[in-house]
Amino acid sequence: MALVLNEEQRLLRDTAREFLDQRAPVAALRKLRDSRDATGYDPALWRDMAELGWASIILPEQYGGLEFGFTGLGVVLEECGRSLSASPLFATAVVGASAILLGGSEAQKAALLPSLAAGDTTLALALEETHHHRPHHIAATLERGDNGYRLNGHKCFVADGHSADHLLVVARSSGDTGDRDGLSLALVARDAPGVRCQRTIMADSRNAANLRFEDVAIAEDAIIGEAGAAWPLLEQVLDRGRVALAAEMLGLSREAFERTVAYLKERVQFGVHIGSFQALQHRAAQLQADIELCHSVVLQALSSVDDNPQQLPLLASLAKARLNELAKRVTNEAVQMHGGIGVTDELEIGFFLKRARVAMQLLGDTGYHKDRYASLCGY
Amino acid sequence: MRPPAIGVNAARFAALYRAPPIARAGPACAVLSPAVTDMVIASAGAAVKLARIDDRPQQPEQETLRVQDLEQFRLEVRQWLQDNCPESQRQPATPEEQYWGGRGGHFPSDDARLWFEHMRDRGWTAPEWPEAYGGGGLDPRQARVLKEEMKRIQARTPLYSLGVWMLGPALLEFGNEAQKQRHIRAIVNGEIRWCQGYSEPGSGSDLASLQTRAEDRGDHYLVNGSKIWTTSADKSDWIFCLVRTDPAAKKQEGISFLLIDMASPGVSVTPIELISGESEFCQTFFDNVKVPKENLVGELNQGWSIAKALLVHERKLMSELGSDSPRQQVAPTAAAREYLAFDNGRIADAQLRSDLVDYDMQMHAIGLTHFRCFEEKAAGVQSPAPLVMKYLGTEAEKVKSELLLAIMGSRGLGWEGDEFTAAELDTLRLWAMSKAMTIAGGTSEVQLNVIAKNVLRLPQS
Ligand SMILES: Cc1cc2nc3c(=O)[nH]c(=O)nc-3n(C[C@H](O)[C@H](O)[C@H](O)COP(=O)(O)OP(=O)(O)OC[C@H]3O[C@@H](n4cnc5c(N)ncnc54)[C@H](O)[C@@H]3O)c2cc1C
Numbered sequence: 001m002a003l004v005l006n007e008e009q010r011l012l013r014d015t016a017r018e019f020l021d022q023r024a025p026v027a028a029l030r031k032l033r034d035s036r037d038a039t040g041y042d043p044a045l046w047r048d049m050a051e052l053g054w055a056s057i058i059l060p061e062q063y064g065g066l067e068f069g070f071t072g073l074g075v076v077l078e079e080c081g082r083s084l085s086a087s088p089l090f091a092t093a094v095v096g097a098s099a100i101l102l103g104g105s106e107a108q109k110a111a112l113l114p115s116l117a118a119g120d121t122t123l124a125l126a127l128e129e130t131h132h133h134r135p136h137h138i139a140a141t142l143e144r145g146d147n148g149y150r151l152n153g154h155k156c157f158v159a160d161g162h163s164a165d166h167l168l169v170v171a172r173s174s175g176d177t178g179d180r181d182g183l184s185l186a187l188v189a190r191d192a193p194g195v196r197c198q199r200t201i202m203a204d205s206r207n208a209a210n211l212r213f214e215d216v217a218i219a220e221d222a223i224i225g226e227a228g229a230a231w232p233l234l235e236q237v238l239d240r241g242r243v244a245l246a247a248e249m250l251g252l253s254r255e256a257f258e259r260t261v262a263y264l265k266e267r268v269q270f271g272v273h274i275g276s277f278q279a280l281q282h283r284a285a286q287l288q289a290d291i292e293l294c295h296s297v298v299l300q301a302l303s304s305v306d307d308n309p310q311q312l313p314l315l316a317s318l319a320k321a322r323l324n325e326l327a328k329r330v331t332n333e334a335v336q337m338h339g340g341i342g343v344t345d346e347l348e349i350g351f352f353l354k355r356a357r358v359a360m361q362l363l364g365d366t367g368y369h370k371d372r373y374a375s376l377c378g379y
Numbered sequence: 380m381r382p383p384a385i386g387v388n389a390a391r392f393a394a395l396y397r398a399p400p401i402a403r404a405g406p407a408c409a410v411l412s413p414a415v416t417d418m419v420i421a422s423a424g425a426a427v428k429l430a431r432i433d434d435r436p437q438q439p440e441q442e443t444l445r446v447q448d449l450e451q452f453r454l455e456v457r458q459w460l461q462d463n464c465p466e467s468q469r470q471p472a473t474p475e476e477q478y479w480g481g482r483g484g485h486f487p488s489d490d491a492r493l494w495f496e497h498m499r500d501r502g503w504t505a506p507e508w509p510e511a512y513g514g515g516g517l518d519p520r521q522a523r524v525l526k527e528e529m530k531r532i533q534a535r536t537p538l539y540s541l542g543v544w545m546l547g548p549a550l551l552e553f554g555n556e557a558q559k560q561r562h563i564r565a566i567v568n569g570e571i572r573w574c575q576g577y578s579e580p581g582s583g584s585d586l587a588s589l590q591t592r593a594e595d596r597g598d599h600y601l602v603n604g605s606k607i608w609t610t611s612a613d614k615s616d617w618i619f620c621l622v623r624t625d626p627a628a629k630k631q632e633g634i635s636f637l638l639i640d641m642a643s644p645g646v647s648v649t650p651i652e653l654i655s656g657e658s659e660f661c662q663t664f665f666d667n668v669k670v671p672k673e674n675l676v677g678e679l680n681q682g683w684s685i686a687k688a689l690l691v692h693e694r695k696l697m698s699e700l701g702s703d704s705p706r707q708q709v710a711p712t713a714a715a716r717e718y719l720a721f722d723n724g725r726i727a728d729a730q731l732r733s734d735l736v737d738y739d740m741q742m743h744a745i746g747l748t749h750f751r752c753f754e755e756k757a758a759g760v761q762s763p764a765p766l767v768m769k770y771l772g773t774e775a776e777k778v779k780s781e782l783l784l785a786i787m788g789s790r791g792l793g794w795e796g797d798e799f800t801a802a803e804l805d806t807l808r809l810w811a812m813s814k815a816m817t818i819a820g821g822t823s824e825v826q827l828n829v830i831a832k833n834v835l836r837l838p839q840s
Contacts, residue, residue: 003751004758261835276840281831288830289767296747296764318740374736379715379726 002071002303003296009075012068016079019052024085026348032086033205039163040199040207041086050119055093059101063113070240070305074247074298081251084355086206088122091160094244095237096123099168103185103225103233124164124190125237126155126211133364135170135238136180136231140213142171149218149227151186151194154211159362161209162199164190169213173228180231185224192216204358205351236309239316242363243301246319249359250291250298253323253330256352257287260334267339280337287330294319294326314376321369327356452521456528463497464534465490472535473805474657479539481572482616491535495569498537505543505567508551512563519757541610542566542573544696546619549689553636553677562638575693576606576620576639576663577686583608584825586621587630587683591665593622593637600624600637600675602645602668608819612648612661616641625680636682638674645669655811656794693820695765698772699749709802711735711779714786731785738782741775763834770826773816780810 005013024045032040049055057073059065066072073094080089093116100112100123115121129139140153151171161167167188175182188195194216200208225233261284264275274280301319304311331353335342342349360366467490476487478495486492498504501515506522508514517525528534547566550558565571582589591604602622612618618639625633639646645668650658677685715735719726726732748764748771755762783806784791791806793799817823831837 003747003754004760261837264837272840273838275835275837278828278831278840281835281837282824282827284835284837285767285770285827285830288763288834289771292764292767293741293744293748293771296751297744299751300747318743322740322744370733370736370740373740374732375725377712377736377739378724379712379721379732379735 002307003299005071005075005299008068009072012072013075013079015052016054016076017082019048020079020083020085023048024080024083024087026084026351029084029086029205029351030348040160041088041163045085046087046122047119049087049089050117054089055097055119056117057093059097059113059117063109064117065113070243071299071302074244074302077244077247078251078254078298081248081253082255084204084252084351088160088164090241090244090248091124091164091207092116092122095125095241096164096166096168098240099123099125099185099224099233099237102236103230105221107221108187108224121166122160122164123166123168124158124160124209125241126158126161126167126169127234127238128157129153129155131156133361133368135234136183137178138170138172138183139177140169140171142173142184142186142218142227145217147217148220148222149186151188151213151216151218153213155213156210157200157361158209158211160207161211162190162197163207166190167195167211168224170230170234182228183230183234184227185230185234186218187222187224188213188216188218202358204355206355206358208358235313238363239312240305242316242320242369243298243305243312245359245362246294246298246301246316246323249323249327249356250294252352252356252359253294253326254291256334256349256356257284257291257330259349260284260330260337263338274337283333284337287333290326290329294322297322314373317364317369317373317376320364321366321373324360324366324369327360331356449520449524453524453528456525457531459501460528460532460534463494464529464532465494468494468535468537469532470535471533473801476535477539478537478569479572479611479614480542480569481614482570483614484569484572491537494535495537499568502567504538504540504569505547508547508563508567512551512559513567514563519753523753538569540566540569540572541575542571545575545689545692546573548692549619549636549685550676552688553685557673558638558676571617572611572615574609574612574615574618574641574663576609576612576618578606578608580605580607580662584822586686587634589621589623589634591620591622592626593624593635593670595624596669599672600670602637602639602665602670604665606663606665608651608660609648609663610660610819612641612663613650618646618663619676621682621686624682628680631683633680634682634686635679636676636685637670638676639665639668639670643668643670653811654814655808657808657812690821691765694769694826697816697820698768698770709783709806711738711782711786714783718786718788718790731782734782734785738775738778741771741778745771745775763830766830766834767826769820770823770830773813774823776813776816780806780813784810 028042032042053066053068054076056065057068057076058070059067061067077089077094080087097113097116100109100116104112112121116123127135130137140151140155142149142151151169153171155161155169158167167190169186169188171184171186173182173184190197194214196212196214198210200210202208261275264280264284265273267274297319301312301315304315331349334349335353338347338349341347344350467488476491478484478486478491486495502508502510502513503515503525506515506517506525507519508516510516515522543566547563550562554562562571566573577586577589579589579591591602591606593600593602606620609618618641620637620639621634622637623633624635627633645666647664647666648661650661652658653660712735715726715731719728719731721727726735748768752762752764752768755764787803787806790799790803793803793807795804821829832839
């Protein structure tokens with residue numbers, strides 16, 4: 001039953017919610033922002049998340065993983081969306097772990113996965129080179145060098161790029177910018193010589209960075225998958241990331257919506273609760289309907305990662321496109337329905353609004369995924 | 380005490396959470412409440428129970444169909460359909476090709492009759508109803524398998540029937556034994572065609588304000604008033620009506636649910652022409668109509684709760700029009716291939732391409748949500764999803780029809796004549812009909828009111 005959580009998954013969700021309520025509510029993000037925290041998340045929180053098994057949910061038992069399936073990770077991400085908790089969960093436990101798991105050699109997996117599972121190593125995928133998601137628009141180069149390869153180029157909008165221990169860099173071994181062929185995935189220590197990193201302060205107060213690589217030496221065994229043929233691997237990894245973002249946006253949208261509905265029952269104008277105005281009721285009801293659809297879409301996309309990978313590209317684009325739109329609509333309505341207080345920094349709704357915009361851009365905006373869905377449907 | 384033999388993941392998971400919290404995970408686990416720990420144990424216990432049930436031979440009272448049984452059933456159904464569904468019945472039916480049963484019903488073809496009779500004999504015109512009343516006696520998952528297998532070969536619905544879709548489920552729930560014996564089998568067998576007498580000229584969305592009177596005259600009720608928008612009243616044998624039996628009571632509390640034979644003296648019907656050119660619905664007049672008391676369903680003045688239960692079936696039916704349409708329309712994607720210019724494998728018109736993908740995504744999401752509703756029901760999970768589906772499904776139908784017109788351009792605007800294909804003409808008629816879907820069975824605005832009230836629990840003015 002892909003579209004109904006099983007008991008263990010519900011339990012995981014409930015414990016996640018309880019933990020996040022206590023340890024990483026929206027107020028924690030505000031604190032990170034206001035203190036201009038250099039790491040951008042609380043390392044102690046990440047250690048505890050790892051203790052709870054979150055870093056290893058999708059990893060096989062042999063590497064110290066929980067082997068609990070992608071849907072399990074999805075329910076945790078949804079809860080993190082509700083609380084807007086900043087952590088390496090997305091960049092490391094979803095994207096990074098998937099890349100090593102799906103593309104790594106036995107030796108690479110044995111070397112990396114256990115420490116990923118334990119939360120001791122963090123990763124970041126350095127992909128984008130322009131201000132829109134264009135996963136094969138890659139100009140960064142990976143050329144043969146004396147002992148391995150040399151990496152040159154720049155990257156932007158790299159989630160966790162300034163805090164991760166290692167970077168997974170997408171670079172070109174051959175072909176032209178825009179080709180799907182010729183791409184490689186290289187593992188680079190963030191403090192390796194020739195890596196320059198500039199943290200960017202983004203709307204959501206979370207981590208992102210611009211990176212520059214100048215003649216960075218890459219060892220033979222630091223290539224994940226086959227050099228020059230990384231596209232199929234990359235697509236799978238990106239699709240998992242997209243589904244994860246969709247799950248996060250589902251949580252974010254639900255939370256912003258529930259807070260708004262609560263406000264409709266509390267705020268009084270014209271001598272009545274504003275929730276009794278039909279203009280607001282209908283808009284809220286339409287959002288509820290959309291949330292129901294998105295709920296099904298996210299569950300199906302999550303389960304397809306493990307159960308039906310052939311369907312994953314279509315479902316990932318469906319999920320990312322639909323959740324982008326939901327998150328935009330819900331957060332806009334949430335602000336509007338709160339009136340003046342909705343545009344204050346004091347009210348937490350603004351944090352949802354801002355995180356939504358960043359999550360919407362990550363790994364493809366609505367236009368990108370509508371186009372991809374249409375192409376996959378053959379038109 | 381650790382329960383044995385639970386699923387491997389559950390075991391590992393339980394182990395992780397049930398170890399002494401502080402020792403294992405420091406402050407992180409300290410926040411886990413006892414309630415959560417109890418749940419772990421409860422879940423492990425449930426797993427044990429399940430495992431035991433699975434080990435035992437199937438208990439008749441258990442009624443738990445295992446996956447293999449369901450797959451076995453699927454193979455049987457597939458074979459049976461292969462043997463019994465005539466080739467000509469394996470394609471979408473035009474409105475003229477639908478069989479609606481009833482005293483005046485006629486079969487559009489011999490194959491349609493054969494197909495209907497085969498299905499009727501297995502009770503599969505109403506697959507989920509009890510065998511005692513002629514139904515198929517299938518459990519919901521089996522019924523779903525049957526539906527899927529019929530869909531796979533595009534088998535037609537053998538009997539179109541408001542009796543099957545709406546009245547039957549309500550009668551099974553609220554009717555007395557004599558009513559079930561008399562009416563249910565006649566519905567399954569397609570002998571009686573039913574129509575729905577709810578709306579009145581003055582009572583549409585505000586249905587509870589209805590005025591058609593039924594007065595107690597000792598051994599019968601005397602009915603006076605009129606109903607409107609009665610779909611197919613002119614072709615129906617019986618009508619299920621909401622009537623006012625207590626004018627003094629609060630409006631919802633003075634309504635009863637009455638079954639009326641359309642052949643009774645004093646019943647008359649006038650068809651109304653629609654923008655689609657069809658005249659599917661009628662105004663129905665009741666002039667001193669005598670109705671035997673045995674035709675009252677449920678208690679006197681309790682008709683509103685029956686009406687509400689029945690509306691749930693009606694809305695579910697309407698919400699599935701798009702995904703399970705009996706009247707198969709051209710799919711927009713197929714129409715796009717036929718009517719639009721392509722450029723490098725893409726629809727050249729960027730606006731239409733964008734509209735089409737929006738529609739396809741919406742239908743994909745709606746389809747998944749239907750399936751989720753089904754799974755949640757089977758698993759006993761409460762969910763607001765069913766309450767939003769009528770609104771979503773019928774709105775999507777309108778979008779689809781507009782999209783088809785846009786894709787077909789002027790070819791989609793032909794009203795009649797040989798210059799247009801049957802599919803083109805049908806598209807336009809269905810476009811006109813699609814406007815009715817967000818009105819019938821509770822308008823979209825009323826659906827939103829219901830969501831606001833019953834799901835969001837917003838204050839009512
Ligand atoms: C194709 C079709 C088949 C039908 N078949 C049958 C049938 O077989 N039997 C039967 O009994 N009836 C049938 N109906 C009638 C149907 O149930 C009514 O048309 C429907 O309930 C709406 O009532 P109305 O037409 O009086 O519109 P009204 O209630 O007058 O509505 C007019 C407009 O006002 C809006 N409105 C009304 N109240 C509110 C409110 N509280 N808040 C916001 N907006 C509101 C409506 O949404 C609508 O937009 C059928 C209708 C159609 C279109």
